[in-house]
Amino acid sequence: MSKRLRSSEVCADCSAQDPCWASVNRGILICDECCSVHRSLGRHISQVRHLKHTPWPPTLLQMVETLYNNGANSIWEHSLLDPASVMSGRRKANPQDKVHPNKAEFIRAKYQMLAFVHRLPCREDDSVTAKDLSKQLHSSVRTGNLETCLRLLSLGAQANFFHPEKGNTPLHVAAKAGQILQAELLAVYGADPGTQDSSGKTPVDYARQGGHHELAERLIEIQYELTDRLAFYLCGRKPDHKNGQHFIIPQMADRRLLDLSELAKAAKKKLQSLSNHLFEELAMDVYDEVDRRETDAVWLATQNHSTLVTETTLVPFLPVNPEYSSTRNQGRQKLARFNAHEFATLVIDILSDAKRRQQGNPVTSCKENVELILKAINSQHSSESQDNDQPDYDSVASDEDTDLDANAAKANRQKSLDSDVSDGPVTAQEYMQVKNALVASEVKIQQLMKVNINLSDELRTMQKKASKLEKQNSMPESDYDNPSPSLELDETGPGRKGRQRSIIWQGEGSIPENSDTDATPSSTLPSTEDVIRKTEQITKNIQELLRAAQENKHDSYIPCSERIHVAVTEMAALFPKKPKSELVRTSLRLLTSSAYRLQSECKKTLPIETCPTTDIQLVTQQVIQCAYDIAKAAKQLVTITTKENNN
Structure with missing residues (x-):
């Protein structure tokens, strides 16, 4: 840290003292x-x-x-x-x-919403405005006035803008002028240190030519920020870029610990077959998930757990980014379901393939694949001097792990940094450091019973909309009566739940399909009031389920899930057998499939008394995910019916 925090510093949003x-x-x-x-x-x-x-x-x-x-x-x-x-x-x-x-x-x-930022006068051609702002940014980064550049970026200036007359980008200008803080700001907003100017020179070249060697080294670090962060997440080490080492790919020292299963090989092969564009998207999504997991661990290590409340707790999965497709957002959220060793395997595969792609090497054979399938501690040789009482790698962290000592973690990382940073196999000691670091990152699972911030937000939004619509909407109730609970589900639609069906439901609880294939597509929708009433019932039942989770009343999961299923079935029955709207079909699919999956997850609590190895924390995580999906689908149906009925 460049300086100690001053007591006069306050939170930018609420003015609370000593923001951390x-x-x-x-x-x-x-x-x-x-x-x-x-x-x-x-x-x-x-x-x-x-x-x-x-x-x-x-x-x-x-x-x-x-x-x-x-x-x-x-x-x-x-x-x-x-x-x-x-x-x-x-x-x-x-x-x-x-x-x-x-x-x-x-x-x-x-x-x-950027509700309070300075608004530029409206112009017909927004692209001209963005171009003008970007040119101002291009000129401003040669000075040390950071706030001016941040203001331009907030108004729409592009960090990667290529100046047609100057033949370079703002990052080239900042590098030439030795403005390292401007370079940091531009990089945060997406500036690429590898971008070439009209002569083929990068910002790194500009910095070196200007004698700004610290800036040149930092730009190289920024260029490899993604893979450096992934490597540091696994083993607490970063590559030595000064000496030309740009990747660290941990391997297991004892290949007998590897599990080169057919599934692992198939996943590796699929990853290698991705286009560079899709691979980069996946790598960025995994980077965001690493950031979420690491920040969760820091959050738990710095909070007073005795006063921890649900509204200021963890983020259970990556929030939706509206700039991404729904398919990508769903994939990003599913990363949270990976346990530690599954996620570590994915990270290692990405590191390995990133290095291969940059060096232009062909796809390696399965024998050369770098796999990291970490196994239980008792898989180690008896000669290892490790504590045999430590939990298995894939187990949920203990309560003691929740109070993670930050200084000890820092010491472990420093010890790892002092070790050999070659690309070769890690030692047994480093293996245990990887294991312990990732176990610590899974502390969040212990707290997932208290986590419902995103779901609570969704529920509050629905309740507010429901209250507002009941006051404002004077439409008469619909005469449409459809007593049948069956529902047409579009098999070709984008719903991810349908594609997961063979994995999630094994032998029970399949989604009911509508056998009436001759049904005529209908654009008729139920009244907004009816949909709101059913949504409120679903919301009430979900809140009961979440309270049960928070209070560790696991025996209440099944009755709560049954009440939710009944409410969902009643809501689905309001709609035609074959809705004409693709949005309605997709939302109904998510609603009903999530309700069935919720029942399936809740049934896993049954053998807890006779089978104490059941991972109730992981079950609760899945229950919360299902409840969130149900609430989201119900909200979508309220929005759709309100919009259509008001037209």
């Missing part, structure tokens, strides 16, 4: 409560890091502190500084406000 988190791309410092909201928005909105317990590149932290100290927050609260805002009743949150809904609504308006 930073939003890197917003250039602000925030408190624990506001950070929990930032995390629920996703990294595309706010990239959060803990000021003390997260490793920081020194110049990146310096960049954030410089922005904060020079009033970057005024960029995001521009209109609130206008005296007219006080007259209109608009105000920012304060420390005494509740996280939900007060702080959460303010933070969403501030960063997601």
